Amino acid sequence: MHEYSIVEALISRVAEEARARGAAGVSRLYVKIGALSGVEPELLASAYETFRERTVCAGAELRIERVAERWACSGCGRTVERAGALLCPECGRPARLVEGDEIVLERIEMEVP
Amino acid sequence: MCLECGCGDTEIVRVDVHEKILAGNERAAAHNREHFAANGILALNLMGSPGSGKTALLEATAARIGGDFRLGAVSGDLATERDAERLRAAGIPARSITTGNACHLDAAMVHHALHDFSAHRLDIFAIENVGNLVCPAVYDLGQHANVVALSVTEGEDKPLKYPVMFLKADLVLLTKVDLLPHLKGVSVAGFADALSRVMPAPKMIAVSAYRGDGLDEWIGWLRERLALRAGKHSGAHAHTHAPGAPRS
Ligand SMILES: [Zn+2]
Ligand SMILES: [Zn+2]
Ligand SMILES: [Zn+2]
Numbered sequence: 536m537h538e539y540s541i542v543e544a545l546i547s548r549v550a551e552e553a554r555a556r557g558a559a560g561v562s563r564l565y566v567k568i569g570a571l572s573g574v575e576p577e578l579l580a581s582a583y584e585t586f587r588e589r590t591v592c593a594g595a596e597l598r599i600e601r602v603a604e605r606w607a608c609s610g611c612g613r614t615v616e617r618a619g620a621l622l623c624p625e626c627g628r629p630a631r632l633v634e635g636d637e638i639v640l641e642r643i644e645m646e647v648p
Numbered sequence: 649m650c651l652e653c654g655c656g657d658t659e660i661v662r663v664d665v666h667e668k669i670l671a672g673n674e675r676a677a678a679h680n681r682e683h684f685a686a687n688g689i690l691a692l693n694l695m696g697s698p699g700s701g702k703t704a705l706l707e708a709t710a711a712r713i714g715g716d717f718r719l720g721a722v723s724g725d726l727a728t729e730r731d732a733e734r735l736r737a738a739g740i741p742a743r744s745i746t747t748g749n750a751c752h753l754d755a756a757m758v759h760h761a762l763h764d765f766s767a768h769r770l771d772i773f774a775i776e777n778v779g780n781l782v783c784p785a786v787y788d789l790g791q792h793a794n795v796v797a798l799s800v801t802e803g804e805d806k807p808l809k810y811p812v813m814f815l816k817a818d819l820v821l822l823t824k825v826d827l828l829p830h831l832k833g834v835s836v837a838g839f840a841d842a843l844s845r846v847m848p849a850p851k852m853i854a855v856s857a858y859r860g861d862g863l864d865e866w867i868g869w870l871r872e873r874l875a876l877r878a879g880k881h882s883g884a885h886a887h888t889h890a891p892g893a894p895r896s
Contacts, residue, residue: 537750537751537752537782537783537786537787540750540752540754541669541670544669544670544673545669548665548667548669548671548672552663552665556661556663558661560658562660566669571812571815572786572812573782573783573785573786573812573813574786609848617845617846619845620844620845621844621846621847621848622848629849630848631848632815632848636812637668638668638669638670639666639668639669640665640666640669641664641665641666642662642663642664642665642666643662643663643665644660644662644663645660645661645663646658646659646660647658647659647660648659
């Protein structure tokens with residue numbers, strides 16, 4: 536389950552930021568997880584619960600925003616639905632994933648004395 | 649504020665980061681790409697379920713290419729050296745990367761293994777990932793192409809169940825096609841249809857490492873990719889280990 540290694544990377548990034556700003560604690564994290572990112576939000580949340588103890592994130596709530604997949608034609612830009620073949624119904628060119636593969640740390644809320 | 653009991657007011661500060669959580673892995677992957685470029689190597693991330701035939705495919709490839717180009721490999725394995733031993737027996741310089749309980753390879757693991765290959769002048773470096781259709785797709789290793797081995801015995805629904813793996817594939821090798829006559833209701837066309845629903849530019853080659861089907865087409869694909877790289881990277885590149893980048 537790679538969600539553990541993602542939580543590890545997340546917490547060490549947050550720790551770095553908290554140190555740099557002399558934070559007394561971290562209260563909330565906002566992350567974005569795409570539907571086609573390969574990361575399961577539920578698994579990420581439970582991995583986070585396990586890992587955050589005794590870290591800078593011990594008291595920090597994890598807010599996960601899910602991003603739906605969105606495809607568009609690589610040629611004309613028209614929206615393509617993932618139903619049949621991933622081709623533009625208009626010009627026949629392959630679709631491209633515009634949104635939905637993100638594994639992103641958006642924002643940290645920290646307590647600074 | 650009161651430092652004694654912490655009763656004083658702290659200020660809540662919002663820090664906008666907007667950064668990929670795996671940014672560290674991506675930096676390591678970019679560094680691997682420098683290695684590959686400096687040595688004119690085509691790197692492939694070979695993924696697929698356990699038992700999908702990744703190792704057999706590399707063995708058959710080595711037998712087929714003879715001395716035409718030089719193939720080297722690393723093999724991600726939870727605990728054993730088995731796959732790497734099979735590859736070496738087939739004449740492929742290979743070593744295993746034991747991942748312990750990690751279900752995927754990451755760029756730092758590959759970087760660590762890379763320097764073992766400095767002695768071998770390679771054309772193609774195959775990174776045989778841990779057998780798994782989920783996790784390996786998430787980690788960039790610095791490869792130039794993703795190749796996914798999917799065996800006919802796994803069923804036509806695999807691409808739709810694991811879209812992330814397949815949408816990132818540059819090539820799907822449909823393996824063990826010699827077994828098709830024994831499988832009811834399973835066809836090459838069925839796999840091709842499933843792939844077209846998750847791969848924007850589906851590319852599939854039906855192969856049998858055992859019988860030899862499709863191997864020439866697969867090697868043709870490798871040659872095309874090699875030619876592309878040669879065109880892009882003529883002349884040597886300097887390769888440096890920047891401070892903070894993974895070293896070895
Ligand atoms: Zn995993
Ligand atoms: Zn179009
Ligand atoms: Zn290096």
